[in-house]
Amino acid sequence: MTVWGILLAAILTAAILFVPKAGLLALWNRFRSHRDRTRSEDALKHILAWRQRSGPASLESLAGSLRLSPSTVLHLATRLETAGWIQCGAAGIELTPAGERRALQVVRAHRLWERHLADDANMPIGRLHQAAERAEHSLTVSQVARLDAHLGHPQHDPHGDPIPSADGRVASLNAVCLNDWPVDMPGRIAHIEDEPDAVFRRILAAGLRPSQVVRVVEAHDASLRMQVEDAECVIDRALAINIHVSSARRDDLYPADAARLSDMRQGDSGEIIGMGPECTGFSRRRLLDLGLTPGASVQVVLDNTFGDPRAFRVRGTTIALRREQAEHVWVRPRESAARMEVSR
Amino acid sequence: MPTSPEAILERSDSLRREIGGDFRDRMVGALYESAQQVASRSVRETGKRKWDFDQRVDRLVTSRSLGLPIMLLLLALVFWITILGANVPSQMLANALFTVEAAAAGWFDSLGVPLWITGLLWHGMFRGLAWVVSVMLPPMAIFFPVFTILEDLGYLPRVAFNLDWLFRRAGAHGKQALTMAMGFGCNAAGVTSTRIIDSPRERLLAILTNNFVPCNGRFPTLIMLAVIFVAASFPPAVASVAAAGAVVCVVVLGIGFTLAVSWALSRSVLSGEASAFTLELPPYRRPSVLRILYTSLIDRTVFVLGRAMLTAAPAGAVIWILANVTYGERSLASLAIGWLDPLGAAIGLDGVILLAYVIAIPANEIVVPTMLMCYLGGSMMIDVATYDEIRVVLIDQHGWTLLTAVNLMLFSLLHNPCATTILTIWKETRSPRWTTLGALMPLAFAFATCFATAQAVRLLP
């Protein structure tokens, strides 16, 4: 009896440990291989980023960035060198061509995933980076290719960073640091650096978003006063280091006589001027398809008990939109449109 | 040298980079510019603008003060018509079908067919079918056409418009209100109707929570309990209003659960913000009778009834076997009741109720007759003629209390979807994961809620 009991217990233990795919051993192996993949990929990314910023990376910079002990980093570096991805020389750690391709693949997965979360899941820009940091290590190359196709081969991630192509080409960013941008010249925010997180959050809190067309109203020694759509904000020059701007037309600035569709009252009407850059992906495409394109006239026709959503009459149909969508639609209210006609 | 596809793609990619990111904006802009030109040449306003009527109606049904009351009134009206109108035909159908059963069984007996074949075929399978048809068909044949009239008229999008704010708060889509309304008729039909929600995440929310709307098959249980327990404790003058109030409370609770669960799901497994919300409010249109009859009867009623019948016949057979096959001294049913009793007691119900729900997985309609069969120790499902008789059976003979009634109402509202609905969830999602969640999550809620209520009541002095 006891013998059978022990035997049974032994078989059970063995099963729990060694069952393929679901056994504890298999789980441990999977955990370890995923951890190894995450570490290697993070290391390659770090070396790539470091090179672009300040030259070859070192074991110290690697340890600091990945928050690993020196011995673990040494072990990691040896493994990467054996795999043929890096070369440790006198100047520091360099990527081999194969290692660079691998690093760019990870960057590509990261930025596409951010694009996907922003466009398809409507995730706020402040949470994208964290989510993509996790996802980038579990996507396969073919999954990334499918994601790319599904998103319509986007060129930039939601922060404005160029997405590397499948064969590892990266478009260069033709942009100037906001601190060096002339006063009063309209500029499109081409890129907002998402690291360090605290700085990024303060920039977002000031109301700045990628793709917005902005204007520096006054430049001070320590700060910049800026026009951002229909608001003004003051931003420290220390934060402005992380913002890059490219040239834009004056027409792309938020017009002085414009209003947001969400701010119009029931019965008001106007002419659509355009749609803010924050409205992206499926949401933007659907609004365009419904006829909310520049030049269309629009009227607020229905409120409801809760005041949201509201219904608008556009191109002969009645469309209900939530406040968060209507606020991205810029409108020239009817009276001022009439005045414009006269002055012309 | 002919061009290769790869070269064309490469060229188009580099051109795309040159053009910049707003190509789609320009493309749609150009489309609408052409559309505007063509339309301006072919459409002329004659000035006889009579369509202010539409707008006036719209102002009324979406107004700040009257929008919601009008909506609730219409909903109550639909229920009232359904319950009132279905009563008599239900009774007639039941009588007719049970007469057929008796005649057929008698004919089998006279032919000398073994008793168990007669029992399984007629008292088991046929009776299961007859019950489902007579309980389900009349309410559905009334509910679906009335619902389709509202749909055809163009009122339903206004409901979504009125309620969207609530659903947005829960991370869901306003159109979920419509799928829920459909769920009052049948949850399977409600799940199918989630196709009107075009974003996958919000559609999944609507599918997983549709079960919290009590369907036609569960209403008889709710109404019976409301009449026996709630109405009985009020003076006769207001008894029917009190009963109706109790049913409305359960429905409102169900809606509360829907919103709460949608909220919880959209912050856990289905995380993400509510994506693009656009809802067209089409002009009101005169409903077309033929289309209403066709859609509501062929597409919805017959379709749902067909699936229910498919599952009810085997369930009827199972009930008959449980009641008539004995192991030792006792029937399988009474053995099962014995096992289930402790679990039932823990959640304020009893073994009979749980057994009835296990058997009723294929179709919720047979819960009440199965329960009565077990209580009365009969060998087939029983239809007791009046509520007074049922009251005697439940309260005087089997010790039901108000707690039992309340918990049964909760259990009926929250428990797992019927087999038809589970099958439909599978067909709509094609995902074992979501189907399992859709089936087990409500069951867990039902047990947890009933357990909590039972314990709370027992702790009270």
Next chain:
Amino acid sequence: MSANVCNGCPAHDQLARMGIDVESYDHVVALAGNPNTGKSSVFNALTGLRQHVGNWTGKTVTRAEGAFGYKSRRYKLVDLPGTYSLLSASQDEEIARNFLLFGQPDCTVIVTDATALERNLNLVLQVLEITDKAVVCVNLMDEAERKGLEIDVRSLSRDLGVPAVPTVARSKQGMAELVSTVAAVIGGEIRTSPLRIETPAGVSEAISGLVPLIEDLVPGLANARWVALRLLDGDHKVREALLSGELADLAGSQHASAPQRSSRITAIAGAQ
């Protein structure tokens, strides 16, 4: 010109498996349109009770098929999902677009709401970019009248370059004319020359750079400009079709006989 020509071809096996009877049809007609335009009324008015409702294979999008006859020819009518556009790549739009592009129906009926023509023409113009063989059905004429709108259908037809037929599908007004017009477009008695939208601002060089390349690769492709526009927009289905040679097949079959085409359609429908 009967579909029996194609008894042995592989598409037939696929049809048989799908339970679709293609042998008894001479032509395939697609029904496109915005949601809320009375498209299903048109479908019902054309097919009566001869209809079959199912799903697009592998998708949870309802697909209705029906049939009608006219002058001893039999027509199969496929109801496409109601969409606002063919650009956004939602599931519905992709199904409709793929059927129009790869299924190559013999004629496409685009149902429009006479009370909101401008919005509806957005879809009409997109369909006309893909196919020449189309008829615009201007439905809900009674509603338009009620709202004080007068629709000049002849001007519409002239501007669009395809026939436009005024209808009130609910009371079956104009259905006979719709059917005869469809037959005339398929038979070639009515020649169509659809309006093509003006090239969006600032991309004409890109288009004129791409179109010759596409025409060079796929000679005889009827909608090379549309393909170029889709490539610039990053449409992955069109990219794939270009890479896999599917587009070349299309160009080939644009000259083929109708029966082969109709069997193609259902084959594609099965492959959805």
